Amino acid sequence: MDTVQIPQGDLLNLNYVRLDDALDMRWPGNPKRHDIPALAQSIKQHGFRDPSIYDGTLGAIPAGNGRLEALAYLRDTGEETPVGVGLDETGVWCVPMIFGADAASQAAAEAFGVDHNNLTIAGAGFTAVETARLWTTADTLRCSNASRKKTLRSSQLMMMILKRFFI
Template sequence: MIPESLAESDLSGKELLRLAYVLVDDLVLLDGNPKLHDLGKISDSIIENGFLDPPKWDVNLNGGQGGIVEGNGRAETLKWMQDQGREVPRGITVNEQGLWAVPVIFGCDSRSEIAAKRYAIDHNNLVMAGGNFTALDMSKAYDAEAYIAMLQELQEQDNLPLTTDASDLETLLNVLNGQSESYDDDESPESFKEYGENIGTDYTCPKCSYS
């Protein structure tokens, strides 16, 4: 049932979104997309819950040829599932040739390709912006070099994402160049200092005088 408020609204002349089913094979991903995806986990979620989160198309991407601005991982996963002969999930339809069709959001395109790329980054990062995540934390969701390359491209056009400023980019560059903390918090040093109960330390306990 359509909500009464929507049914009575005058939507003519508005810049609106529309949903249309497109063959999975016709979807074009964002060229140079730095975002990393766990296709297996995405596939598990789609199988369990159905396909509930349509990707968004932007006409400005890929040099004006258009492409997916948000939902590249989901689109890639559906293509993989189709090619693997998986069961068709809820929310996906199949044509007479047995090819999958996926719902895609169209409309409200960005003002330019640069603006679309900025939105692509922000769409991912804003999910983490409500938590205690630093720019370095957010960057771990991306291929480091590809992410920085896209941020530098955006910076050159004075169009950095809302979730990343110039100081954040400088920090990421320092990390990539080995001038700051590593991306891998679990990385162990090549060797540890010698340890033993009889080895003296530079610290003396103020209560028991043990050193």
């Protein structure tokens, strides 16, 4: 396979960042639930081959939050560093992350996060109810006044998903 030099444009870059730094960049508006033990098992078996994506417009990671949490779970339970994850000079886990080609707006970045997390779910033939179970709802019902804005955003995202895939 030959590589190609691309002169300019909105290109993607793969860079390694410390796992704890990546965890700090997770998208707080991502209401999707993750099966962390299952993700961790998959990473142990197959390696870390699907880097998270950072969006500069969003200022966060719209895709790959659960995979990062699974890596933290592996690290914190004493597992060996999976294939695809590096160690810095002090032994800290470092993960590949994709940067570049940021969304044109905050709304576009959030829509990408919804699509990236749900297009494969929609293709699996889940019903609206089954898809809704993948998203956190009970936690939003117990929110404090300070987190109402985040709760509203989560509700808006859920409506986007339902409209896009099921209505």
